[in-house]
Amino acid sequence: MRDRDDEWTGLMRSAIAGDAAAYGRLLEAVTPVLRAAARRGLARAGQPVDQSEDIVQDILLAVHLKRHTWDAEAPFAPWLFAIARNKLIDALRRRGRRVFVNIDDFSDVIAGPPAEETVPANEVTSHLNGLPPRQRDVLQSIAVNSESIKDTAKKLAMSEGAVRVALHRGLASLAARLRKE
Amino acid sequence: METERLIRTLALDAGHRQRPVGAVLAVALLLAMPVSVALFMSILGMRPDVRTAMHNPFFDLKFVVTMALAITAIVVSLHLARPEASLRGWGWLLLIPVALIALGIGAEMMMPHQRPWLTRLIGNNARACVSAIPLFSLPLLAGALWALRRGAPARPALAGAIAGLLSAGLGATLYASHCTDDSPLFVATWYPLATAMVVAVGAIAGRKLLRY
Numbered sequence: 533m534r535d536r537d538d539e540w541t542g543l544m545r546s547a548i549a550g551d552a553a554a555y556g557r558l559l560e561a562v563t564p565v566l567r568a569a570a571r572r573g574l575a576r577a578g579q580p581v582d583q584s585e586d587i588v589q590d591i592l593l594a595v596h597l598k599r600h601t602w603d604a605e606a607p608f609a610p611w612l613f614a615i616a617r618n619k620l621i622d623a624l625r626r627r628g629r630r631v632f633v634n635i636d637d638f639s640d641v642i643a644g645p646p647a648e649e650t651v652p653a654n655e656v657t658s659h660l661n662g663l664p665p666r667q668r669d670v671l672q673s674i675a676v677n678s679e680s681i682k683d684t685a686k687k688l689a690m691s692e693g694a695v696r697v698a699l700h701r702g703l704a705s706l707a708a709r710l711r712k713e
Numbered sequence: 714m715e716t717e718r719l720i721r722t723l724a725l726d727a728g729h730r731q732r733p734v735g736a737v738l739a740v741a742l743l744l745a746m747p748v749s750v751a752l753f754m755s756i757l758g759m760r761p762d763v764r765t766a767m768h769n770p771f772f773d774l775k776f777v778v779t780m781a782l783a784i785t786a787i788v789v790s791l792h793l794a795r796p797e798a799s800l801r802g803w804g805w806l807l808l809i810p811v812a813l814i815a816l817g818i819g820a821e822m823m824m825p826h827q828r829p830w831l832t833r834l835i836g837n838n839a840r841a842c843v844s845a846i847p848l849f850s851l852p853l854l855a856g857a858l859w860a861l862r863r864g865a866p867a868r869p870a871l872a873g874a875i876a877g878l879l880s881a882g883l884g885a886t887l888y889a890s891h892c893t894d895d896s897p898l899f900v901a902t903w904y905p906l907a908t909a910m911v912v913a914v915g916a917i918a919g920r921k922l923l924r925y
Binding site (some may be wrong): 547550552554555559560563585588589592593594596597599600601602603610611613616618619653654656657660671674675676678681685696699700702703708711 | 714715716717718719720721722723724725726727729730731733734794795796797805808814865866867924925
């Protein structure tokens, strides 16, 4: 557990310093842990655990948009689990449950096997269509069709800088929509 | 959408840098301050004898207390903008302005007085105090909440309340230069009442606005 936390903290420091590959590796590494915790939270609240992927994606979006609030001198795991806990409570409340999530629900979770991803998450996809056209087109191209920023720019006749701006704004709008639900 | 694709998308956005909450809060307060000052100057203005008043330690104490409130609330606000933060270990900072005004009350008690304590406490400007401080605080509160939206507070209502505290500290600093009631008893009675109103507005607004 200690090693895992140190590894995450190291990856996040590299990510903040501009290493996008380290950032991707970090998000991949935390996802199974978040998934296991989300499943456990849903199970405890008597909810179907196959909705866990929506919660995982909500957490990942928040981690991404709030990463500037992480203090590079502090360990990464407590920060991550605080966000995850907040999002899990939110998600369970939205499903009509008043719940108390213990912080230990996260810190002692061992990652489940990756095959546990059951029902594909659809909350993010369903909100995609409600975005302003430009953000929607950019996210559709990059997130759904896995196009590069360069190809997206060419296809939509935008500059790469404009694609990057629309991408960031699109992610922020998605997070806002998930919150309002 | 598969989570794997979302992760790849987020990594592509990794180059986007958000400014730290503290920098945004500083800009927001610097932009809101002129609005509050303009309100203050057009409605009340400084008291005419401000130059002589400056030699009165109880006049100066008002600024020490209100500035201490503003500064400690700013520090606590920035701390609470982090998702894993709580008031534990930080809440005592907010007692500094309380201790300062308590010292002031003690000091005034030691002085020989012509006026009874109740007269000093009630003063002449109670109504102006409880209406003007919230008014001058509101532009600052709006700016602070806007800035703190970049944070990720675990308890949005609490974060909003502390934002109310910091704007009331700054609003009260403006008002203190107008008010002719310098007795710490007056300050300890009416300023907190005005501050409580701003804190309540901050908590209600924060509950909605500071969720992430």
